[in-house]
Amino acid sequence: MTTVKIKPNGPLLVDGQITIIDADGNEETKxxxxxxxxxxxxxxxxxxxxxHNKVGWKDS
Ligand code: FES
Structure with missing residues (x-):
């Protein structure tokens, strides 16, 4: 199962196998x-x- 979690004041965490396809069509599996x-x-x-830590980014 793949899950997506929003880390407060931080990244989007995707846990599980995913395939990322960039703008040129290149695939990368995580x-x-x-x-x-x-x-x-x-x-x-x-x-x-x-x-995000260095720039002090916060959720609005
Ligand atoms: S959320 Fe970590 S660098 Fe942008």
Missing amino acids: EKTTAFCRCGASNNKPFCDGT
């Missing part, structure tokens, strides 16, 4: 927990790289 950026400040989009 098997465990994947953190997607919600703040827009990540330097590794679409993934969270922890920058």
